Amino acid sequence: MTIDEVRLAEGVEDNIRTASRPSELRITDIRVAEIVGAPFTSALLKIYTNQGLVGFGEVRDGASATYALMLKSRLLGENPCDIDRLFRRIKQFGGHGRQGGGVSAIEIALWDLAGKAYGVPVYQMLGGKFRDKVRVYCDTDAEKPSGTETGKRLKERMDMGFTFLKMDLGLAQISHIPGAVVAPAGVLEGFRSHAGGRRVGQSLEQRRARNAVYDAQNVPHPFTGLHFTEKGLDLLDQYIHEVREVIGYEVPLAIDHVGHISLQDGIRLARRIEKYAPAWLEDVIPWQYTDQYRQLQEATSVPICTGEDIYLKEGFEPLLNSGISVIHPDLLTSGGILETKKIGDAAQDHGIAMAIHMAESPIAAMAAAHVAIATENFMALEFHSVEVDWWDDIVTGLPKPLVKDGFITVTDKPGLGIDDVVDEVISQHLQEGVKGIWLPTDHWDDEYSWDRTWS
Numbered sequence: 001m002t003i004d005e006v007r008l009a010e011g012v013e014d015n016i017r018t019a020s021r022p023s024e025l026r027i028t029d030i031r032v033a034e035i036v037g038a039p040f041t042s043a044l045l046k047i048y049t050n051q052g053l054v055g056f057g058e059v060r061d062g063a064s065a066t067y068a069l070m071l072k073s074r075l076l077g078e079n080p081c082d083i084d085r086l087f088r089r090i091k092q093f094g095g096h097g098r099q100g101g102g103v104s105a106i107e108i109a110l111w112d113l114a115g116k117a118y119g120v121p122v123y124q125m126l127g128g129k130f131r132d133k134v135r136v137y138c139d140t141d142a143e144k145p146s147g148t149e150t151g152k153r154l155k156e157r158m159d160m161g162f163t164f165l166k167m168d169l170g171l172a173q174i175s176h177i178p179g180a181v182v183a184p185a186g187v188l189e190g191f192r193s194h195a196g197g198r199r200v201g202q203s204l205e206q207r208r209a210r211n212a213v214y215d216a217q218n219v220p221h222p223f224t225g226l227h228f229t230e231k232g233l234d235l236l237d238q239y240i241h242e243v244r245e246v247i248g249y250e251v252p253l254a255i256d257h258v259g260h261i262s263l264q265d266g267i268r269l270a271r272r273i274e275k276y277a278p279a280w281l282e283d284v285i286p287w288q289y290t291d292q293y294r295q296l297q298e299a300t301s302v303p304i305c306t307g308e309d310i311y312l313k314e315g316f317e318p319l320l321n322s323g324i325s326v327i328h329p330d331l332l333t334s335g336g337i338l339e340t341k342k343i344g345d346a347a348q349d350h351g352i353a354m355a356i357h358m359a360e361s362p363i364a365a366m367a368a369a370h371v372a373i374a375t376e377n378f379m380a381l382e383f384h385s386v387e388v389d390w391w392d393d394i395v396t397g398l399p400k401p402l403v404k405d406g407f408i409t410v411t412d413k414p415g416l417g418i419d420d421v422v423d424e425v426i427s428q429h430l431q432e433g434v435k436g437i438w439l440p441t442d443h444w445d446d447e448y449s450w451d452r453t454w455s
């Protein structure tokens, strides 16, 4: 070989990524870090490989890390780049609401690994960009029963650069006011209580009390018997009126947390607030009642929205024919990155916009941002952590702050674009009773069932 040939060979070698051999990449371990306060509870997830690459995922807010860890034995030894094949293997172990959290966390970490293995950002693997940055909408819990006070909080968000807002409007704002809500005895109390954390109590009575909270809150909306009175509707009308008096009409304002009311009360509220031009009215009734969603949307000019608890594209499909205006998947329930891209594209075929629900760490935010960049009918991505001053410090490698002037900029870095998770930061925010981060999960290695779905 001549010297030139050697140099040529060396030059070629320089251009080959030798850090990873994607075809030989194998999953060797899955571990979690269960944190609280960013803004709620969630579990950060790592998938480890035989080539040193680590993929990041996250189990949905409020969901158990078990939903992901129980899948470990079905994934060890596999090539994480076979995302769709592995997703189809494990998707039978997800469900709506928090049950979708495990499958979705794994799917996201697989995309991160595939991106890192091939040196490509996730949005590019989805087909490329429709936009350079992601519009973020700022959700704002209304703690004070005053539209003016909530308006001031929303105005602070606008001053931070947010161009899209959301607030709560419903039972929570008025149920303490005599004559505002008709309620069968005890029902409102059931909605005021919370199930608490994992160590809420160890006695049998304490456990029964927690389970009773679940039972009370899982009564489907049409069966609660709760109704707004005209006085209640007047109060809600006045509340959003006061908000608009403060924030004006420059920015879209979405409405959430109406409460577990009936279709008919949803229609009454929607008609009352049409004049305030809401961006959408969210989750008025359970998403499974697609016929009722059709009636709701046909009865009002307020765009009707739902979707944060729906698992998989097939969960959305009946709803897409109901005529609603906005779907609102959460990537950590919907099945992850590719499934949400498919959901968005299917919605687009029906003339429906896609907003994205998100209430976790920068890992979940980046997974959603990559889908948002790559999906044409995307409208806005939720952000729930304005007051969490350590939120940006959970990871390295992203722009700081990640949400700047109301937008997330997605870089060209491989995978989700996250360099690493900062152990010192997350160690300070562990869920109650959690003994450490990234602890061994060997006890899940031999989890087994005969997973054949058809006999």
Ligand SMILES: [Mg+2]
Residues within 6 Å of the ligand: 256, 257, 282, 283, 308
């Ligand atoms: Mg919501």
